[in-house]
Amino acid sequence: xxxxxxxxxxxxxxxxxxxxxxxxxxxxxxxxxxxxxxxxxxxxxxxxxxxx
Numbered sequence: 001x002x003x004x005x006x007x008x009x010x011x012x013x014x015x016x017x018x019x020x021x022x023x024x025x026x027x028x029x030x031x032x033x034x035x036x037x038x039x040x041x042x043x044x045x046x047x048x049x050x051x052x
Contacts, residue, residue, distance in 0.1 A: 001009075
């Protein structure tokens with residue numbers, strides 16, 4: 001296989017998959033915080049209240 005074929009068959013799809021995963025993760029966190037509010041604070045309060 002030539003270097004160009006290796007690049008187009010393996011490296012480019014891998015880079016695109018990683019970038020797509022990062023974009024979807026950041027987008028999911030943004031939308032969750034924007035529409036549902038901060039989830040961390042109520043969960044932290046509830047877990048400390050139930051442990052007493």
